Amino acid sequence: LTSHRMQALSRTFNYFFLTPSTDINSFPHSIFALKLTCALSASTSNLLITITALLTDTTQDLQLEVEVEASVQMEEREGEDGVEQPPLCPIDPNTQGIIKGRDLFGYVGIEAVLDQMRRKTMKAGFEFNIMVVGQSGLGKSTLVNTLFKSKVSRKSCTPNYEEKISKTVNLQSICHVIEEKGVKMKLTVIDTPGFGDQINNENCWEPIVKYVNEQYEKYLREEQHVNRKRRIPDTRVHCCVYFLPATGHRLRPIDVEFMKRLGHIVSIVPVIAKADTLTMEERLEFKQRIRQDLEANGIRVYPQKEYDEDAEDRILNDKIRENIPFAVVGTDKEHQVNGNKVLGRKTKWGIIEVENVAHCEFANLRDLLIRSHLQDLKDVTHNIHYETYRVRRLNESNANGLGLSALSLENGTFDKNEAESQL
Numbered sequence: 001l002t003s004h005r006m007q008a009l010s011r012t013f014n015y016f017f018l019t020p021s022t023d024i025n026s027f028p029h030s031i032f033a034l035k036l037t038c039a040l041s042a043s044t045s046n047l048l049i050t051i052t053a054l055l056t057d058t059t060q061d062l063q064l065e066v067e068v069e070a071s072v073q074m075e076e077r078e079g080e081d082g083v084e085q086p087p088l089c090p091i092d093p094n095t096q097g098i099i100k101g102r103d104l105f106g107y108v109g110i111e112a113v114l115d116q117m118r119r120k121t122m123k124a125g126f127e128f129n130i131m132v133v134g135q136s137g138l139g140k141s142t143l144v145n146t147l148f149k150s151k152v153s154r155k156s157c158t159p160n161y162e163e164k165i166s167k168t169v170n171l172q173s174i175c176h177v178i179e180e181k182g183v184k185m186k187l188t189v190i191d192t193p194g195f196g197d198q199i200n201n202e203n204c205w206e207p208i209v210k211y212v213n214e215q216y217e218k219y220l221r222e223e224q225h226v227n228r229k230r231r232i233p234d235t236r237v238h239c240c241v242y243f244l245p246a247t248g249h250r251l252r253p254i255d256v257e258f259m260k261r262l263g264h265i266v267s268i269v270p271v272i273a274k275a276d277t278l279t280m281e282e283r284l285e286f287k288q289r290i291r292q293d294l295e296a297n298g299i300r301v302y303p304q305k306e307y308d309e310d311a312e313d314r315i316l317n318d319k320i321r322e323n324i325p326f327a328v329v330g331t332d333k334e335h336q337v338n339g340n341k342v343l344g345r346k347t348k349w350g351i352i353e354v355e356n357v358a359h360c361e362f363a364n365l366r367d368l369l370i371r372s373h374l375q376d377l378k379d380v381t382h383n384i385h386y387e388t389y390r391v392r393r394l395n396e397s398n399a400n401g402l403g404l405s406a407l408s409l410e411n412g413t414f415d416k417n418e419a420e421s422q423l
Contacts, residue, residue, distance in 0.1 A: 134243025
C-alpha cells in the first residue's frame with residue numbers, strides 16, 4: 001500500500017495486511033503514531049491490523065485504535081487529552097494469543113458466567129451503608145424515606161419518636177432488608193443527631209470521623225484473622241450525604257471543616273436541603289457559590305475526577321459534577337397530578353413534584369446513589385478509602401513492632417503509650 005492509498009482510505013474502516021518486509025518508512029509519520037516497526041519485527045507471521053479511526057489532517061499525529069491479532073506487545077500511547085493510557089492490547093508474555101468467537105470451532109458458553117455471577121449475587125444479596133449528616137430540621141429522615149420509598153429512617157421506625165436537641169453528636173444506625181424483583185439489599189442508615197445543633201460546634205465532626213475509622217478497623221481485624229469468615233460483614237460507610245441549609249449564601253465554616261476532614265475517608269455527596277424555599281435563580285447562584293467554595297478549599301466530594309476509569313465514566317461523571325450540590329426536596333406523601341399519583345409537596349401555588357427534574361434534583365441524587373453509582377460507591381470505599389486506612393494502620397503497627405491487636409483506635413490513630421503499656 002502506498003501512502004497516497006492510505007490517505008485516500010482515511011474515512012473508511014479498513015483492514016491492512018502488513019508483513020515484516022513492509023517498508024514503514026514509505027508512510028508519512030502522521031499515519032503511524034504507534035510504532036508498528038516494533039510489532040512487525042517481533043513476529044515472522046503476517047499481522048492483521050484493524051484501523052478504526054484515521055485523521056484526515058496529516059499534519060497532526062494520528063491517534064489510532066488498533067487491534068493486533070498476534071503474540072506481540074504494543075507500546076503505550078498517549079490519549080487524546082495527553083494523558084498516558086494503558087497499552088491498546090496488553091498481552092501477558094505467557095499468553096499465546098487472543099482467540100475470538102470467529103476462530104472458535106463452536107459455541108463454548110463463556111458468557112454464561114455472567115448469569116452465574118448474577119444468580120449468586122441475587123441469592124446472597126448485598127450491603128449498602130449510607131450516613132446522613134446535617135443539622136436537625138433539614139429533612140434528613142424524610143429524604144432517606146423518599147430515596148428508598150419506605151419507612152427506613154430511625155425517626156420513622158421509632159414509636160412515639162420525639163426529636164430532642166442532643167448535647168453531643170450521638171451516632172445511631174438502623175438496618176433493613178429491602179427486596180425488589182428478587183434482589184435483596186441490606187440497608188443500614190446511620191444518623192447523626194446533635195451535629196451542628198450547639199452554640200459551640202467546635203470539633204463536632206470528631207465522633208463521625210471516629211465512627212468511620214472504627215468501621216474500617218473492624219473490617220481490618222476481620223481480615224487479619226487466621227480463620228476468616230467466607231463473607232466479612234461490611235459495616236463501612238459507603239456514602240455520606242451531607243445536608244446544607246438553603247441559606248442562599250455560601251458554605252458555613254462548619255460545612256467547610258466537616259467536608260475537608262471527612263472527604264479523605266468517605267465519599268461525600270452534598271445536597272441542598274429543602275430547596276423549594278429558594279427560587280430557581282437563587283438556587284443556581286447558590287449552587288455556583290458552593291462549587292466555588294468547594295474548589296477554593298480543596299474539598300473532595302464524590303465523584304472525584306481522579307477515579308474516572310475511562311472516557312465513558314468521565315462523560316457521565318462530568319454531568320454529575322456539574323449538578324453538585326443537588327438541590328433536593330423530600331416527601332413521602334402522594335398527590336394526584338393529571339390522573340397519576342406522584343410524590344410531592346402541596347402548596348397553595350401548586351404541587352412540587354419530587355421526581356420531576358424541572359422542580360428539583362432529587363431524581364439525579366437517587367440515580368447517583370442507587371441506579372448508576374451504588375456499586376462504584378462501594379468500590380471506592382473498599383479500593384480507595386479503606387485501602388488507604390489499611391496501609392496506614394499496617395505501617396503504624398510495623399513501625400512500632402506491634403500487632404494490630406495492641407493498637408487502640410482514637411480518631412483514626414493509635415495511642416502509643418497505651419500500646420507500650422500492653423506490652
